[in-house]
Amino acid sequence: MRTDVVIVGAGHAGLAMSRRLAERSIDHVVLERGEVANSWRSERWDSLRLLTPNWQSRLPGYAYEGDDPDGYRTMPETIAFLQGYAGAIGAPVRTHTAVTSVRRAEAGYKVSTTRGEWRSRAVVLASGACNLPSVPRLPEPLPDTVHSLTPHEYRSPSQLEAGGVLVVGASATGVQLADEIRRSGRPVTLAVGEHIRVPRRYRGRDIQWWMDAAGVLDLRHDGVDDLGRARSVPSLQLAGYADGRPVDLNALTGIGVRLAGRLAGLRNGKALFSGSLRNQAALSDLKMNRLLDSIDTWASAQGLDGEVPPPERFAPTRIEASPPLSLDLSGGGIRTVLWATGFRPDYSWLELPVFDRKGRLRHDAGVVDAPGLYLLGAPFLRRRKSALIDGAADDTRELAAHLAGHLEATARPLRAAA
Numbered sequence: 001m002r003t004d005v006v007i008v009g010a011g012h013a014g015l016a017m018s019r020r021l022a023e024r025s026i027d028h029v030v031l032e033r034g035e036v037a038n039s040w041r042s043e044r045w046d047s048l049r050l051l052t053p054n055w056q057s058r059l060p061g062y063a064y065e066g067d068d069p070d071g072y073r074t075m076p077e078t079i080a081f082l083q084g085y086a087g088a089i090g091a092p093v094r095t096h097t098a099v100t101s102v103r104r105a106e107a108g109y110k111v112s113t114t115r116g117e118w119r120s121r122a123v124v125l126a127s128g129a130c131n132l133p134s135v136p137r138l139p140e141p142l143p144d145t146v147h148s149l150t151p152h153e154y155r156s157p158s159q160l161e162a163g164g165v166l167v168v169g170a171s172a173t174g175v176q177l178a179d180e181i182r183r184s185g186r187p188v189t190l191a192v193g194e195h196i197r198v199p200r201r202y203r204g205r206d207i208q209w210w211m212d213a214a215g216v217l218d219l220r221h222d223g224v225d226d227l228g229r230a231r232s233v234p235s236l237q238l239a240g241y242a243d244g245r246p247v248d249l250n251a252l253t254g255i256g257v258r259l260a261g262r263l264a265g266l267r268n269g270k271a272l273f274s275g276s277l278r279n280q281a282a283l284s285d286l287k288m289n290r291l292l293d294s295i296d297t298w299a300s301a302q303g304l305d306g307e308v309p310p311p312e313r314f315a316p317t318r319i320e321a322s323p324p325l326s327l328d329l330s331g332g333g334i335r336t337v338l339w340a341t342g343f344r345p346d347y348s349w350l351e352l353p354v355f356d357r358k359g360r361l362r363h364d365a366g367v368v369d370a371p372g373l374y375l376l377g378a379p380f381l382r383r384r385k386s387a388l389i390d391g392a393a394d395d396t397r398e399l400a401a402h403l404a405g406h407l408e409a410t411a412r413p414l415r416a417a418a
């Protein structure tokens with residue numbers, strides 16, 4: 001089978017690219033190993049809601065039209081939204097078609113799948129940035145009494161053994177799971193490394209509204225000093241709960257979660273934590289206040305001060321006098337370790353020399369180091385918002401233009417020869 005462009009993945013990014021290519025009448029197909037929105041169907045926990053408000057999932061040619069723009073989508077609503085998008089744009093999706101290899105071939109790529117082979121002149125990798133949970137390698141196995149779980153495996157507190165839980169990682173996933181599990185009645189210890197604290201609401205509006213309006217999310221890849229660092233910044237400590245409750249560290253200690261420092265190792269059945277918790281929390285408070293300062297400056301410049309409540313500042317993160325430096329995992333008190341330590345993409349099927357020494361894809365803002373190969377959906381790919389649903393509109397517009405240029409340039413010699 002032949003087409004000009006193969007898009008791998010029918011999440012929002014692959015669908016948005018499909019729409020961009022259709023706008024340019026570029027022949028393409030979207031290959032999806034599961035159903036549309038597969039990641040949201042199969043890799044998320046039951047209670048998850050988007051932490052971005054409904055209005056903030058603007059896709060090319062498609063936006064929220066319901067009566068709750070400031071609400072947060074549940075998983076079924078997210079799946080329905082993306083399924084609706086695929087239908088509305090008539091995306092040529094082939095479901096249950098897993099890409100098993102992508103190789104160079106004459107004038108483009110050979111894409112092997114579980115349902116036959118495709119030849120294309122370009123390939124767009126929209127296969128997601130969170131395919132695999134990142135779990136740190138431990139120097140020794142966890143004690144037999146402790147069940148190890150990743151967020152991809154976790155669905156709800158009811159699946160956990162009775163007893164204590166150590167949640168490792170305090171970004172969006174870790175704080176949400178610590179909150180939910182603690183509320184189910186279990187003792188929870190949260191190992192906290194670098195984290196980004198922001199309030200859910202600020203001066204009467206959602207923090208995402210402020211970051212969007214003030215251009216914080218539009219910061220471009222070529223406008224940051226250290227792009228590698230920008231691409232590894234953790235997700236915000238936010239949740240989209242219907243009651244709007246915060247999930248920052250103060251909220252968690254308020255319901256009885258115990259905080260420890262970053263998990264530094266495991267020895268003789270004991271989890272060892274770094275002593276940096278206080279510093280990490282202070283740094284996070286400082287950065288939050290800097291963000292709020294910049295929002296206040298922007299609000300004043302826009303003449304909004306009379307329209308919204310005055311600036312506010314939040315209580316510093318409370319850290320107990322001597323946070324625990326170790327936790328006995330072998331005594332039976334802790335029955336589950338939940339690894340909220342991040343995610344990474346899976347390109348094991350990409351048989352091309354496009355990886356650096358650390359196994360990361362070599363690309364310039366989504367233009368991969370191989371002719372006609374493109375990447376979507378990665379953190380800070382082209383902008384701060386690139387990994388958000390809302391980031392796909394701008395990124396796909398620009399990368400589709402690049403891709404069209406590639407098709408045009410590589411078609412010319414053929415036409416000339418003809």
Ligand SMILES: Cc1cc2nc3c(=O)[nH]c(=O)nc-3n(C[C@H](O)[C@H](O)[C@H](O)COP(=O)(O)OP(=O)(O)OC[C@H]3O[C@@H](n4cnc5c(N)ncnc54)[C@H](O)[C@@H]3O)c2cc1C
Pocket residue numbers: 008009010011012013014031032033034035036037038039040044049050051052097098099100126127128129130131173343349376377378387388389390
């Ligand atoms: C827990 C969590 C919460 C998030 N919350 C938000 C939020 O509130 N708001 C927000 O804007 N963003 C959020 N994100 C970020 C982001 O929107 C999601 O990661 C989103 O799923 C990424 O979209 P995508 O289209 O790039 O990838 P995905 O949605 O992961 O889609 C990739 C698709 O590719 C398919 N695929 C992968 N490999 C292959 C293959 N070899 N062959 C065929 N198909 C393949 C997968 O099945 C999948 O359907 C969240 C992410 C996570 C992990």
